[in-house]
Amino acid sequence: MRLARLALLVTTTLTMANAALAAEPTVEEISNQISTLQSQYENFSDNVDSLVREEQQLREQLQSLRKRSDELEAARKAALEEMNNRYQLLIEDPSVDISSAQQSYQQAVAAHQQNKEDIKTQVQLVNAKKAEVERVRLSKHSLINEIEILKEKRTTARIDRLRDEFNQTGTLEVSQSIVCDRQETLSQCETRGKLLAKQKASKDYLNQLFDSLSEAEVARKNQEKASPNVQILGSKVVSNGFSGQGNYGVKLAVELRGQLQETQACSLLDVDLRYCAEGSLGKAEATGDQNQPIDSSVMHRLTVRSNVYDDEVFIDGVSYGSTPLEVMLPAGEHEVEIGKFGYESYVDQLLLKDATSVRAELSRSSYSFTKGEKIQDILFRDVRGPELVVVPSGKFKMGDLTGNGLPNERPAETRSIDASFGISDTEITVDAFRQFVNQTAYVTDAEKGNGCAVFEGGEPIFKAKLNWREPGFTQADNAPVVCVSYADAQAYVTWLTETSGYKYRLPTEVQWEYAARAGTESDFWWGDNVGIDKANCRACGSAWSGRSTAPVGAFKRNPWGLFDTVGNAWEWTTDSERDAAVVRGGAWNFAPSLARVSTRMELPKDFRSNYVGFRVIRAQ
The missing domain is CATH 3.10.129 (Thiol Ester Dehydrase; Chain A)
Incomplete structure (x- = not known):
């Protein structure tokens, strides 16, 4: 064999390919970028921990000053009382010396005033340190997204490199x-x-x-x-x-x-x-039939029936209502999905060339909803609250179960849900939030402050004109409301409680992950790979990926009936043990690896962005 000749041809081919792709970073260059950013992220983590300790020390000093204030006030009152007593003696006996009592009172007043100034200064120091912690946390969550996006690019670059190396x-x-x-x-x-x-x-x-x-x-x-x-x-x-x-x-x-x-x-x-x-x-x-091209301008009749009632038919991702259904569609490929709570979904790929009938036999799933497990409260007049599904009590493993998680997802622990609860099957929509605003004249933090953040250049940038009404992209009424802070979400659940008569609140992290897992132990409820067009996240293959939120319910429910627990918008939850706000679930502009069920990011409670929304729960 003349291997030298092969080497020459291979070298020539690679040289031409490298010249054509000179503008694209190589796998090694992307890996170096990831390593650099990973080091920065680890430094951020250490920095956050250090700043949190400093904030705690400042708060302890503030508490000590406030305690000292009570002591100084008691000393001032005692000095005043002594001085008044000396004055009474002076009235009866002008030779009585009251100068020492006056001096003691003056010193007590001065000490008390100085302590007040110290408290004021300490409050400023605590607030400044708190703001610094929040800034670093925001930078940290931006940095991890940038790292995960680079990992996506590296995988794509690996695919391109392999094809270039092989197809020679x-x-x-x-x-x-x-x-x-x-x-x-x-x-x-x-x-x-x-x-x-x-x-x-x-x-x-x-x-x-x-x-x-x-x-x-x-x-x-x-x-x-x-x-x-x-x-x-x-x-x-x-x-x-x-x-x-x-x-x-x-x-x-x-x-x-x-x-x-x-x-x-x-x-x-x-x-x-x-x-x-x-x-x-x-x-x-x-590999299609080139001899018989399909004319997409021709319309054909599609008839759909199933063995159950009150089901829902999706054709190419669009809901057409329940069966029996007859609809005209253009010739070509179409995906038909028929689903109902408590049943395994029917999915079929059709090549529509003429009139076609579909008869779907739906079988009961292992987890079946029973009567009373769907809840929707009346708020006022004909206005209904969010549609809820009941999540049963039970135990589950929480945290990083696959080894693909971040440090704050470990260690994995067994958690218990002692009582069933209702959770909204979708994220709260723009229309639902508008009803709340119209009834209460509520003004969100974004509208009162410096607007809403968008993710640009690898970090959140606040834009004054953006808020839940205008998040920076077009949204339908059935899209998830975004640009809402933790406080805005709390205001909404308080209104739900007052108008419905039932106790609503934001889910805890434990409740959210339990409902999102729906009895699974994989990174996503359908498996460890995000797949194609199964959710709305960056590079997830949907029509909205990397562009905007999707209408709620645009993808399949999980086994317990919840939509969009993967991607679309991060969702506010509470960490009751630490009184912190944590977002879960990933978003339309974040990497798929950050949409895993165990991913968590702690954010300031007043933070709002066009990639953070929420869903709600209520007790039975």
Whole structure:
């Protein structure tokens, strides 16, 4: 084999590819960026802990000054009483000296006044330190998102690098000798020898491609899973001939090219197939029937029926109501989903070419809602509160159960939910929040203060004109309300309590994760990979990913009936043990790894942004 020639061709191909992609950072460059930011994040964590300790020390000093104030006030009153007593004696006996009593009183008053000034100064120091802690926490949550986004880019860069390294053209010279069969002609023997030489060249070239990969060890491990191949572009006989014993020998120069499709690249690197979604779609389209193109301007009738009543039909992600259903759709591919509480969803991909009927048989799921487990309170007149689903009591494992989590998700612990509770099946919507504002004339923190934060340049930037009415992108009434602070969310649940007569509040972290997990122990309720178009988060493959919030309920419910526990908008929860506000669930502009069920980020209670909303709970 002339391996030098292959090396020359490979080098030429790589040089051209690198020149074309010069503007894109390499895997190594992205990894270095991640390492740098990870070090900064760890420093941020240490800094936050240090600042929190300093804030606690300042608060303890403030408490000591306030306690001292009570003591000084008692001393001032005692000195005043002594001075008054001396004055009474002076009236009866002008020779009585009251100067020492006056001096003691003056000193007591001065000490008390000085303590007041010290308290005022200490309050300013506490508030300044608290603001510093919140600034660092905001920078920290921005930094972790930037790290996770870079990890996404690194995975994409790894896929691109693997495809560039594998899909190369090269030439191998191979020699093959065979013994001609007595029953075959010399021509047949020659043809068979050349075919075996080509097969040998293909195998050798494939092995060399694997050996030359930057991530050869990982790719080799997953080779059977992906099954990439090579294409023979042509061959040329260098030398050949027959021996006197009926042997045939041939030396071929074979031109070959690696063939690695995008989905195979994901399989070789053992990463989520969503990173290869675009290539996968391209191949699906490429393998379609080219002889009979589908005219999407033609409309066909689709009839949908099921074995249950009060179900819901989604076609291409859009709700069409319940069955029986008859609708006209353009020719082409469509996804039909039929669901109902307590039943396994029916999902089918249809290639609509003419009138079609679908009959779905829905079977009961392992967890079935029973009568009374759906709640919707009347607030006033015909206005209804959020629709709630009942979450049963029980125990579960909380925190990082897969090893993919952040330090603040550990250690994982078994937690108990002692009583069932109702939780809104969606995030609170713009329309629901507007009803509250219209009834109470409530003004949010964003409207009273410096607006609402947006995520720009890797950090939250406040923009004065943005608030829940105008978050920086267009929202329908059924989108989750955002640009609301923890205090705004608390005001809403207080109003729900007053108008419904039932106790509403924000979920605790334990309640939120219990409901979001819905009996699972994976990173997402459907598994450990976020998949494609299953949720609204950055690079999650939905129509809203990285652009805006999605209407609530645009994706499947989890097994306990909750929508959007993954992505769309971070949700305010309470850490009752530390009296802190924590957001859960990820958002439309945050990396998928931050939408895992155990991910948590502590934020200042007055923080508001166009990626934070909330949902509510109430007791039975």
